[in-house]
Amino acid sequence: MTPTLWGRIQSRLLLVLIVGGTWTLLVTPFIKPFSASISSAYFLTFVAVLIVTFVGVIWELIYHGLQQTRWEKDWPTLFGLLTGIPEFFTTAFWLAVMTGDRVIPPLTFFLHFFSTWIVVWLFANGPIRILFPRWRFNGGRFT
Amino acid sequence: MSGQFVDQLRQDMIDQAVWNDQLVQQSGIQLIDTPFVTVGGGIGSFTVVDYLRLAGVHTSQITVLGNQDKPYATYKALANNSQIPDYERLRSDAGSVLDSPWGFPSYAFREAAATKKLGPLWTVLTEPIFSEYYTPQAAQVYQSVEREIARIGWYEMLKLGQVRMIRRRAEGGYFVVFTPKDHNARIIYRTRFVHVAVGYPGIKMLQDLQEYKVKHKDLSRVVNAYEDHSQIYSALAQRPGRVLVRGSGIVASRVLQRLLDQHESGRPIQVLHLFRNYVAGPQKTPSAGTRTGKNGFAYQAFNYPKAAWGGQLKDQLLNLHEQGRADLIRQTGGTNTAPRASWTDQLHRCQQQGSYVQLIGQVKDIHPVEGQGIRTVVEGPNGQISVDADFIIDATGLEAGVDRDRLLTDLINSGGARKNTFGRLQVTPNFEVEGAGTGVGKVYASGAMTLGGPYAPVDSFLGLQYAAQQIVDDLAANGFGQRMGPLRSMSQWFKWLRNQQP
Ligand SMILES: Cc1cc2nc3c(=O)[nH]c(=O)nc-3n(C[C@H](O)[C@H](O)[C@H](O)COP(=O)(O)OP(=O)(O)OC[C@H]3O[C@@H](n4cnc5c(N)ncnc54)[C@H](O)[C@@H]3O)c2cc1C
Numbered sequence: 001m002t003p004t005l006w007g008r009i010q011s012r013l014l015l016v017l018i019v020g021g022t023w024t025l026l027v028t029p030f031i032k033p034f035s036a037s038i039s040s041a042y043f044l045t046f047v048a049v050l051i052v053t054f055v056g057v058i059w060e061l062i063y064h065g066l067q068q069t070r071w072e073k074d075w076p077t078l079f080g081l082l083t084g085i086p087e088f089f090t091t092a093f094w095l096a097v098m099t100g101d102r103v104i105p106p107l108t109f110f111l112h113f114f115s116t117w118i119v120v121w122l123f124a125n126g127p128i129r130i131l132f133p134r135w136r137f138n139g140g141r142f143t
Numbered sequence: 144m145s146g147q148f149v150d151q152l153r154q155d156m157i158d159q160a161v162w163n164d165q166l167v168q169q170s171g172i173q174l175i176d177t178p179f180v181t182v183g184g185g186i187g188s189f190t191v192v193d194y195l196r197l198a199g200v201h202t203s204q205i206t207v208l209g210n211q212d213k214p215y216a217t218y219k220a221l222a223n224n225s226q227i228p229d230y231e232r233l234r235s236d237a238g239s240v241l242d243s244p245w246g247f248p249s250y251a252f253r254e255a256a257a258t259k260k261l262g263p264l265w266t267v268l269t270e271p272i273f274s275e276y277y278t279p280q281a282a283q284v285y286q287s288v289e290r291e292i293a294r295i296g297w298y299e300m301l302k303l304g305q306v307r308m309i310r311r312r313a314e315g316g317y318f319v320v321f322t323p324k325d326h327n328a329r330i331i332y333r334t335r336f337v338h339v340a341v342g343y344p345g346i347k348m349l350q351d352l353q354e355y356k357v358k359h360k361d362l363s364r365v366v367n368a369y370e371d372h373s374q375i376y377s378a379l380a381q382r383p384g385r386v387l388v389r390g391s392g393i394v395a396s397r398v399l400q401r402l403l404d405q406h407e408s409g410r411p412i413q414v415l416h417l418f419r420n421y422v423a424g425p426q427k428t429p430s431a432g433t434r435t436g437k438n439g440f441a442y443q444a445f446n447y448p449k450a451a452w453g454g455q456l457k458d459q460l461l462n463l464h465e466q467g468r469a470d471l472i473r474q475t476g477g478t479n480t481a482p483r484a485s486w487t488d489q490l491h492r493c494q495q496q497g498s499y500v501q502l503i504g505q506v507k508d509i510h511p512v513e514g515q516g517i518r519t520v521v522e523g524p525n526g527q528i529s530v531d532a533d534f535i536i537d538a539t540g541l542e543a544g545v546d547r548d549r550l551l552t553d554l555i556n557s558g559g560a561r562k563n564t565f566g567r568l569q570v571t572p573n574f575e576v577e578g579a580g581t582g583v584g585k586v587y588a589s590g591a592m593t594l595g596g597p598y599a600p601v602d603s604f605l606g607l608q609y610a611a612q613q614i615v616d617d618l619a620a621n622g623f624g625q626r627m628g629p630l631r632s633m634s635q636w637f638k639w640l641r642n643q644q645p
Contacts, residue, residue, distance in 0.1 A: 002454025071432050071443065073450035078272055126247040130636045131629040133244050137453035137609050 001124070002074045003067075007140025008060040014142065015120050015128070016053040023119045024049050024112065031111045044095070044104040045112050051094045052087065052116070059087060077125060084117040148173040150328045152308075152320065160557040163313035164333075172320075173330045177206040178623060180319050180334045182306045182550070184209015185217050186241065186604070187340025187590040189288065190611040193295055194244055196645045197635045198615050198624035202299040206332060208306050208321055214297070215241075215288050217342055221541075222281055225368050226397040229282035234393055234445060234481060237267050237277045239605040241284055242291035243639050244612060245632075246605075250279035250287075275483055276444045284604075294642055308553050309337055309586065316584035336618060339568075339576070339588045340607075343541045344548035346370060349389060352537050355509040355517075364517060368394045368538040375534045376405060383411035387519060387530060390538035391418055391440050396480045398538050403493050414499045415530055417521065420478070421503045428474035431456070435482065438490065439501055442482040447475050451599045452606060461572060461597050469564045472599050478540075502530065509535075545592055554579065558586070565595025572597045573617040574610045585621070587614045 003011065024045045032041035063083065067075055091113060095104060128135055132142060149171030156162060156170060167174055179195070181188040184207050192205055211217055227233065237251035248256075251263040266277040292298070304323035312318055312333065319332040346369045348356070356365050366372040368390070378384065379402070386402055388395055399414060406412040422436035435442040450456040460471050480486075493499035504523030512518045516533040544566040545551040551568065554560040559578040563569040569577045570593045579586040589610035591602040600606035619626040627635070638645055 002450040002452065002457075004455050004458055007454075067455075068432075071434055072271075072448045073432075073455045074448070076270065076272055077268055078270075081268075126249065126252075129245040129247050130633055133627060133632050134612060136238070136246070137457070137612065139450075139454045139458060 001077070001080065001136070002072075002139060003064075004139030004141065005060070005064045007138060008064060009057055010142050011124065011135075011140040012056045012060055013053060015124055016049060016056060016116075019123045020049050020052065020116045020120050021046070023116050027112065027115055031108050031115075033105050033108060036105070036108075040102060041108070044099060044102065044109075047099055048091055048095055048104075048109065048112060049116070051091050051098070052113075055090055055094055056087065059083070059090075080121050080124065081118075084114065084121070087117075088113050148328045152329070159310075160559075161311045161313050162318050167318055167331055167333070170331075173328065174333055175330055176333050178204050178334060179336045179338070179618075180206045180208060180317075180332050181338040181340065182208050182309070182319070183340040183342060183590075184211055184214060184301060184303075185340060185342050185590075186214055187342070187607050187610070188338065189214035189292070189297075190241070190244075190604075190607045191338050191340070191587075191589070191614055192297070192300065193242070193291060194608075194611040194615040194627075195618070195624055196295040197244065197631075197639075198619060198627055199631075199645075200624045202296040204623075205300045206334070207297070207301045208304065208319065208332075209301060210303060210305055210324070212303070213288075214292060215285050219281070219285060221369050224371050225394045225538075226401045227281055229285070230280055231397075232278040232280055233284065234278060235604050236445070237263070237279070239603065240287070241604050241608075242287035243636075244608055245636055245639075250283055251277045253287075254279065254283065271444060276481075290642065291639075294639070295645060306550055308550065309339070309558055311558060311579070311581045312584070315582045317581065317586065335584045336621075336623060337584075337586045338614060339550070339554070339586065339592075340590045341548060341550060341592065343543060343591050344545070344551070345543045346541055347539075347543045349506075349537050349539055351506045351509055352389075352535065359511055361511065361517075364533065365535045366537065368398050368536050369541055372536065375536065376401065378534075379405060379410060379412050384533040385413045385415060385516065385531065387415045387417060387517075387532035387535045388538060389417050389419075389535065390478070390540065391416075391420075391422075391480065392478045392538065392540065393446075393480045394540070395538035396440075396483075396486050398536055399499070400486055400489060403489050403499060406493065406498050407489070412498065414493070415502060415532060416499065417502045417504070417506070417519070417530075419503075419505065421501075430459075430471055431474045434475075434479070438487070439503075441477070441479040443479050444481055445600075446479065446603060447600045451475060452603075452609065457598065460599055465564055468597065469595060472565075472595065476599060502528070504528075541591075548592070551592060554586070560586070563595040567592050567595050570596045573613045574598075575614075575617065583621075585617070587617075589614065 028041050028045045237249035238246040240246040251267045255263040266274045270276045304321055306321050308320040310318045316335040317337050321330045346367045348367050352365055402414050418439050421439050422441045426434040426436045460468055504521040507522050508520040515531040518529050518531050520529050560576045561569045561578050568588050570588055574587045574589050576586040576588050589607055593601045618624050
């Protein structure tokens, strides 16, 4: 991919919220512990989605800076996947800070985070163009 | 003359830059109305027509004027000559898909599905960090275009022949003068929009080689890599030989590989490689960072850095003025080749054995020497040297300017079009030819003849698609076709997937 900074931010917001949000809606009931109520599970997974969306904007600034060191000024597919690892930890941290005593079970969080990350990543690497054929020429911007 | 129509353009018509309906009607030449004409019928025309069909334009509204049966015919001929036969891999990436504007599924995905192997997908996942870029085989690209031209009704729109002239119409729009292949009488198309994608006007030989060829009437031993030069490889299969290769772009890489493969399979061949600009190390540029360079070559995966197609570099170029654009295009483009280990390893191996020899310098003289082949006198960093070779292959490029093309020259002389700093056609960010508009009518251009403007990778599959998108969006804004929003795009994608008419 060859994102511009504004394209990164737009794509982060829309893809994580819409694609990640839809995925979260679908997957949460299947990954929550039996004991947990559905509403508290949704609360935690959606807070995680919001963190990935908004804290992610800060990450995008960092990624954009790193991209400047590349001659191609691109962002290889693999980077898009592997950046999920540091973001997993920052999301876990902010989730703990924000939700306090309603701690999410580690396995649920792990499954939710990485399945969402991969779904969003896969979507950005192809299917998005079915709806937005100009997106890849616009550095990831929708407008 | 054929039937009741007149064939010749009258001199007074040729002399008038702008024609009106009366003038054309009086000429007696057959007149056909059509809202849109694309000139060329090659890959550039195909990308625009494909997009127009997706934008809801019927085949009856589109006229393709070209001189080849298949949109990829000229491309394939040039690729074959420059040693990219059907099974070889091209330079562009998995997403540079010709048969659909979406590029999804990519060529890598399709290859993985067809061969039931994960390899291509693994390459795409790890490129360019742990593997070299995935590039499709030439044949895969041709087949994909084949399927798409059948789907969009290409042959309902295609007329074979030569376009002679595009003249502005006083009442708005244009007259396109066409000589069909099947009968002699000319036809004039009266149209509102014209798109021009005529590719390269010709092969450009290095000046000194051209002079040598003319002076010594030597047509078979000194060749351009884009011409058919298979006689050289055949000759080298029979007897030992020395070949001098000039140029250091991707075509030179392929030619070197072809020669050295033949050498490594047991033929006594020595390859001399003459560099004019030897790239000894990384190339620092004023405004685009540092490009890898070593052993003579400037290395980058594609002819421009990836972001030139649709990222930061595309925006950067768009925001510059003419001179700045020219500088950035030169810094990020120019002569370069792809960093493929198979090439660099082979060059290294053969260099050690002495079967591949690099030379640096300016050519001072070329002349035949009895019994020694062709002698090239080179002024190098350590003085003058003479090298003898049985054959010389010029792999420096196709870089001919618009002056070599009659149609474009006429468009500049009589049609209001202008040349940019590269001596090519000046276009707007929508690929409209600047100065050639006629109120309600517009001329658009895409491909190599628009280099030097607001977009760098104009001569590439993906660049041609970008141009098509800009052109078709602009046409839609002018009432021709529909702008492709998410819903239309999705429904067209499903039709494409199921191979249904758009
Ligand atoms: C050897 C080679 C390899 C390349 N490899 C790649 C690659 O791997 N990936 C990539 O993305 N790009 C590649 N390119 C670049 C680019 O995609 C091709 O050059 C492409 O063919 C350009 O399309 P075009 O429509 O501009 O020109 P063409 O495909 O050449 O089409 C122009 C057509 O117009 C016709 N024509 C010209 N004048 C007239 C006239 N007056 N009347 C009627 N017809 C006319 C010509 O005969 C020709 O058929 C390569 C180019 C070359 C030469």
